[in-house]
Amino acid sequence: MAGIYESKLTTRVDFPARARAVASIPSLLRVQGFLSAHARRQHNPGICDFTLGNPHQMPQEAYVAALREQLEPRNESWFAYKTNGAEAQVAAAQSLRRLLEIPFEPEDIHLTTGGFTAIAMAMKAVADPGDEVVYSLPPWFLYEPIITEAGLVPVKVRINPDSFDLDLMAIASAITPRTRVVIVNSPNNPTGRIYPETLLVKLAEMLDLASERNGRRIYLLSDEAYNRIVYDGARFHSPAEYYPYTLLAYSYGKTHLAPGQRVGYLALPPAMPDRDVLREILSALQVAMGWIYPNALLQYALPALETFTIDVGQLQRKRDRLYEELTGMGYRLHRPEGSFYLFVHSPVADDEAFTESLAARNVYVLPGVLFETPGFFRISLTANEEMVERSLPAFAEAIRLAGVG
Incomplete structure (x- = not known):
């Protein structure tokens, strides 16, 4: 083929x-x-x-009802241009607080047209053309196109073939002075692996040491499209719990099995240094990347969408x-x-x-x-x-x- x-x-x-x-x-x-x-x-x-x-x-029916409820306009600007809807930001931040026990604030939530643009925006916010992005194979198969379109350089490493865990030694060996972003996807597509807390702690320590050695911060981009899709009562852990320089990308398309309804966000953990500056950068990128805010109907429905999953x-x-x-x-x-x-x-x-x-x-x-x-x-x-x-x-x-x- x-x-x-x-x-x-x-x-x-x-x-x-x-x-x-x-x-x-x-x-x-x-x-x-x-x-x-x-x-x-x-x-x-x-x-x-x-x-x-x-x-x-x-x-x-709950998903359909959440959208139907917002179809009837309440005022003349109901379908006007929308940026980051305040009620949607509040609902998303509260949901992350419950899931991760991290005190995200509504202003930490930058709404996007699905997870694709959240991932692209994260990389463009912290990396310059020519910088390197490290990620593990097997990957979600669109990381490389998104990285390349941003003018960045994909650097690929293999996971541990026995456990499907990240290979920390391989990641460490792949880091160079040009490394700016490391992508982590958990629960993982395609392996279904949820990375354990011990591994994420070691990854955070490694990135701290590598950043100090390079004299330049390495950011972690956590692709968490499936963080509500976990089995057997498993506890999902986000890298944001252990590494403050984490940008968290999320998509509601997985949570509700509605990938054609494009809504997601990029979130900054409260421990992120220079968070105020990065908020301003992300707000500018939301416009410059083509007004990548979700459409009005999905923003209005988002508080209801946060109350259930598939x-x-x-x-x-x-x-x-x-x-x-x-x-x-x-x-x-x-x-x-x-x-x-x-x-x-x-x-x-x-x-x-x-x-x-x-x-x-x-x-x-x-x-x-x-x-x-x-x-x-x-x-x-x-x-x-x-x-x-x-x-x-x-x-x-x-x-x-x-x-x-």
Whole structure:
């Protein structure tokens, strides 16, 4: 699959180098190629779609009601330009206080059109073109395009393949005097790992030492899109609890399984040094990056959206069903602690070939090469329960034909 998704760019010099660099990223080309192929078949009857974190059942009535409640305008400026809505900021800050036991203030919340722009804004706020951003593989597959578009340099390291934890030694070795940002994603997409408190404390200590050695602060960007999607009563810990130079990016699209409704935020912990200056920078970027505030309707609805989530128990039941069945068939995988995903060892080295064998049986998953980690595939738990049950014979047949099950 990877070989057919190649850049169509020529050597013409009349397009900016940065734009050409973004359009030529191999991992992005693979993702775009896969999405294009998937778009042609996703509505075929009878398929089992485990590819993206998209909904496959009707949205919760509470979510619909929260939006419907705000459709009727209260005044003539109801749908006028909106910046950071005060009530939305208060609701988000109070929610973070409850979740992390950190006294976030409403002014710490910078509302954005989803997690994408929160991540991009964070990097542009603290890094200059040419600075380096360190992140771990397998990654969310759009880190590199966002980094490159900002004029920054992606630096990739591998996680611990046995525990799916961050490899702190690898991160330390990757840090140079040009390092400005380290990205942490927990609960992790695609592995489902929640990084333990002990690891985050060691990471904070390492970044402090590296910053002192460089004579320049290294910021930590915590991608917490799934921080409400945790299983078995697990306690989620944010790097912001241990490292004051943390920028926290969040998206409501995961919490409510509504990724097409673009609303999120970037939050600054109260212990962040020079927080007042950074607040001013972020406020300017919200405008300069294209008025990236969420639309008015979503801002009005946000206080209600903070009062509930999707049915995490249902996700956990699907996780348990797939985990037990797949391990029983001979697949190797960790039981995820959070997020929407199972990250499964491919029974054969060529994960693209194996995922195509599943696709031939109307079961669609994402191959590990899309996450720059060959030899795995990702299953999204947002598939509905009927899809889960229909997929089991196909998973069993595919591993049997691979000579493993």
